Each structure stands twice: as C-alpha cells, then as structure tokens.
Amino acid sequence: MKIDWTVRVNEWVEKNREFMISLLQEMIRFKSINPNFMENPSKSESAQLQHFIEEQLVSWGLTVDKWDVYDNQPNIVATIEGKKEKESFILNGHVDVVPVGSISEWNFDPWVGEIHDEKLYGRGSCDMKAGVVSNMMVAKFMLDMGIELSADLQLHIVIDEESGGAGTRSVLERGYLGDGVIVTEPTNEKINPVEGGLQWARVVVKGSSAHTGWRYSHIYPGYERTGVNVIEKSMKIMQAVLELEKDWGLNKSHPLLPPGITTINPGVILAGSGEKDGRPETVTNPAIVPDYCVMEFDIKYLPTEISKNIQKEFEAAVHSISATDRWLQQHPPQVEWGVRGVDFPPVNTPVDHPLVSTLAKNQLRLGVNPSYEGFVAVCDAAFYAGRGIPAIIYGPNGANLHGPDEYVEVESVYEVTKTLILTALEWNGILQDDNVTCRQETE
CATH class of the missing domain: 3.30.70.360 (Alpha-Beta Plaits)
Structure with a gap:
C-alpha cells in the first residue's frame, strides 16, 4: 500500500501545532544570552535551556550526548539510530542569542514569546530557536511514526554560534560527522546553498x-x-x-x-x-x-x-x-x-547537489516553488563545509534579528517543519518516487 507521506506529514503537523509553538515559547523564556556579550557570564541561561531540551528529547526516545564546550555552556547531540546504510543526516541549530539591547525599544517582552497577528515575538524567536524547534520536531515525527531510518538522524543543538562557532566546532571535533547538514537559520524559506x-x-x-x-x-x-x-x-x-x-x-x-x-x-x-x-x-x-x-x-x-x-x-x-x-x-x-x-570557511554546495534538490522537491510537494539565494552573513554551516560535509541553510520567515521586536512567522515554522520532515524521509529512501521535479529559480 502506497503511503501519501505529504498528507501524513500535514496531518501530523496540524495535530502538533499547539505543542510546537508552546515549546518555542518555553525556549524563548530562557535568557540564553551568549556569555561573551555579558558583564556577568554566569547569568546566561544556556545551560538551563539545554537541560530543558535534553529532558524533552530523552522523553521522546532519543539518545543524548551533552558536554560543556566551556564553563556552563553545554552542547547537545541527539541521535535516532538508523541502519547505518549511509552516513548521518544532520540538522543543526544554536540556542545562544544576542542581548536585547534597550528594553524600552521593544513593544513586546523579549522573554515571553507573545503572538500578535500570527507573529511570535521574542529574542531568539527567529535567530534561531524556531529552527531548533523544527529540527526537534523532525525527530519527534520519526519516533511517533515508528519509522526505521537508513541513516542516523543527528540533531546538533549548540552554543556559541553568535560569537565564533565554538559549539559546532566542538561537535565536529567530537566526531559527529555525516553526509549532509541543514542549518535552520532564518532564510525566509529560501534555500541557501552558498555562503561566503x-x-x-x-x-x-x-x-x-x-x-x-x-x-x-x-x-x-x-x-x-x-x-x-x-x-x-x-x-x-x-x-x-x-x-x-x-x-x-x-x-x-x-x-x-x-x-x-x-x-x-x-x-x-x-x-x-x-x-x-x-x-x-x-x-x-x-x-x-x-x-x-x-x-x-x-x-x-x-x-x-x-x-x-x-x-x-x-x-x-x-x-x-x-x-x-x-x-x-x-x-x-x-x-x-x-x-x-x-x-569561517565558505559554503559552496552546488544547486544540483542531492541535498539541495531533495529539499527543493519537498517544497514543491507542499505547494512552494523553491528559490535560491546565498546567505549574506556567516553561520555554523561554514564549519561543516570546512570538513567537506555538504551544507545548506534553510529556515523560517521572520524579521528584526538582533534588534527590537524580533519575530518569527508562526505559519512559517509549520511549513519549514513539514519540509524538513519530508526531506529527512526522502534522504532515507522512504518516500516513493512520485516524479516530482523542481524548477531552479534564483533571486
């Protein structure tokens, strides 16, 4: 019996919408400011946030490796083991955020996650706790559905992206490598296969x-x-x-x-x-x-x-x-x-690379015509590329990163999550060939 995975993924995300957003709001309430930007680094709540995430992932059934990159700043690598028929498929996101600046310039409490007009406000909402939540939900889907993967699924949930990338570099030094990685930084749902x-x-x-x-x-x-x-x-x-x-x-x-x-x-x-x-x-x-x-x-x-x-x-x-x-x-x-x-080494993944085409194909399955841009800043994708691991950057719509009233669009979080789930399924050879093709458009 042929399974329509697009329908199944849509139904599952619809069922978990409230859970997903409440999880993001809970994560925003942790003041996980990068300690390198603080007069008193001990007040960073990165460790508390990572403990919260660890508890979530373990309760779902993932295997978690957690260690301190430096004082009270832990990384998490969470894994669903596959059949080892190919190298791991990696989803990367960081939990550290920049300071809020002058609180008087915010119209919404930066540490609450208020929703207004389908926008969820808060420091780190877009950069990039929404991406971390989407990554986590990919793993939850696999476990909820009892899916046997051909490759390990690894979640790299790291600290210190905002101040040089010590977290992801530590992950790689610890030996967590793979055949491909998607870094879910905000890209307005555009596929970013390159970064200077x-x-x-x-x-x-x-x-x-x-x-x-x-x-x-x-x-x-x-x-x-x-x-x-x-x-x-x-x-x-x-x-x-x-x-x-x-x-x-x-x-x-x-x-x-x-x-x-x-x-x-x-x-x-x-x-x-x-x-x-x-x-x-x-x-x-x-x-x-x-x-x-x-x-x-x-x-x-x-x-x-x-x-x-x-x-x-x-x-x-x-x-x-x-x-x-x-x-x-x-x-x-x-x-x-x-x-x-x-x-930061450059990222230069070809637009026709299987990782890129798979993600694009699954946007099409969801009714989104894929478009491509280069990432104009730098992010942790660089360190994977530096190790020869194909990397792309893809994440939700939002605005005001590093500024007052940072927000992420709620519907975009759902769409990104769906696309990532379908991409992970296809990467593992689970989606049947439905002859979906994508037209490459650059902007």
Whole structure:
C-alpha cells in the first residue's frame, strides 16, 4: 500500500501545532544570552535551556550526548539510530542569542514569546530557536511514526554560534560527522546553498613616540625628525585597504549573492603610545605623538574563493602602500590572521547537489516553488563545509534579528517543519518516487 507521506506529514503537523509553538515559547523564556556579550557570564541561561531540551528529547526516545564546550555552556547531540546504510543526516541549530539591547525599544517582552497577528515575538524567536524547534520536531515525527531510518538522524543543538562557532566546532571535533547538514537559520524559506567565507585580520603599525610640542619638526623639512605619528601612517594603509574593497566589489561576483558582498569592514582602530598585551598602553593623551596602532578588519569573500588567496591579496595591498613610504619600508606593518579565532570557511554546495534538490522537491510537494539565494552573513554551516560535509541553510520567515521586536512567522515554522520532515524521509529512501521535479529559480 502506497503511503501519501505529504498528507501524513500535514496531518501530523496540524495535530502538533499547539505543542510546537508552546515549546518555542518555553525556549524563548530562557535568557540564553551568549556569555561573551555579558558583564556577568554566569547569568546566561544556556545551560538551563539545554537541560530543558535534553529532558524533552530523552522523553521522546532519543539518545543524548551533552558536554560543556566551556564553563556552563553545554552542547547537545541527539541521535535516532538508523541502519547505518549511509552516513548521518544532520540538522543543526544554536540556542545562544544576542542581548536585547534597550528594553524600552521593544513593544513586546523579549522573554515571553507573545503572538500578535500570527507573529511570535521574542529574542531568539527567529535567530534561531524556531529552527531548533523544527529540527526537534523532525525527530519527534520519526519516533511517533515508528519509522526505521537508513541513516542516523543527528540533531546538533549548540552554543556559541553568535560569537565564533565554538559549539559546532566542538561537535565536529567530537566526531559527529555525516553526509549532509541543514542549518535552520532564518532564510525566509529560501534555500541557501552558498555562503561566503569570513576572515578577521589585524594590522599592527608602529611609529615613534614624541612630545607634540615638537610636532613641527616631525612634519616640516629642516629639522631632525624625532617623532612619527602612527595614526597618519595607518591612514595610508586604511585607504589602500578600502580601495581594495572597491576593486573587489566591482570585479568579483556570485549569482546567488548581492553585488559588492566582498566587503572589508574596518571594525576596530586603537592608537596611542606604548604597547601592552597587543594594545596601545596610553590612549587618552593627545599631547603624545602615538607610536602604536592596531586595526582589525572583517573580510568577506566569495564561496568560490580560497582563504589563502584572499590573505595574499589583502597583504599585497598593505605592503604595496607601505613600499611608497620610507618609514613603513623600514618598519613594515604586521598582518595577523584568525583574530580571536574567527575563520569561517565558505559554503559552496552546488544547486544540483542531492541535498539541495531533495529539499527543493519537498517544497514543491507542499505547494512552494523553491528559490535560491546565498546567505549574506556567516553561520555554523561554514564549519561543516570546512570538513567537506555538504551544507545548506534553510529556515523560517521572520524579521528584526538582533534588534527590537524580533519575530518569527508562526505559519512559517509549520511549513519549514513539514519540509524538513519530508526531506529527512526522502534522504532515507522512504518516500516513493512520485516524479516530482523542481524548477531552479534564483533571486
């Protein structure tokens, strides 16, 4: 007897609508702020939230592995074991959220999960506790239906995505790998098979400290120069880097990403006199000619590019401008990579990859014409791609991520959950071939 899985999935989700949303609301009530953004990290409720999730998953019948990535910040990997006919199918989501900012700017309590006009408000509602709930419901469906899977289904429920990805990196280091992963970050239900890479770079420039009373002798001829203002030298480098950014934006492109996505953002500039622990020691006295400057850059590159080549291009711009300045020739700037551990490999999953086409086919089953975009930020999909695991990003509709009145659309949570369930079923060879084909559309 042929089972119409689309009908069955629709019926099951309809039956579990209230449970699903109440689960999301309960998760929002945990103030799981990333501790790296808190004055008192011990007040983060990530551990309490992960304990709550663990209890849910164990009660449903999943096997749970939980461990601390760092102090009181645990990861969860929950598994439904399959027949091991293929490698694991992975669903990834993070529980850490950013701070709420000024509470006065919110119209709804960020820690309640109020619903108004079919939108569920709260910090982390869209980014990305809704995605975590959808992932959990995929597992619940399999268990409720008593389905025997050909491959393990793994839920990677992690911490620290918002501050560098230590959670997912720890999952991979622990050996939880697979044949494919869907990261359920919010994408407005569009399939995101690509994501640019990201590097953080630091440029250290050194000058010569002196008293500003003698500045005239540092900048005009006829005097013995005793001071070199490092800020002035650093501005030359800054201008060269920004010119490189414009060159990239005009000459590099990807069909799924916005023009100009290859940005080089100057995010940190510290200058002063003296150096202590990699920072200027004195930054509050303009009567001193500064001699130490640190500039930090957020560098984005295309999914098709290699990080080493990006590093070479960036360093070439720094060294080329330095070659035009006598002081910088003799005191070349130092370029450091992987600042604070930030290094996101690009995601470049082909649109015709089976993981992508399977997800697209199941959107069609539900009456959604699939469309494709590139993910303009970075997320944990990068670390799977860096391990050679095909990755895509796909999640619900919502808005105001990281801002006041963040929300997720309730109906979208249901639709994403249905699509993920059908995709997991097809990945495991359970759906019968119904000759569904999909038309590829990019936006």
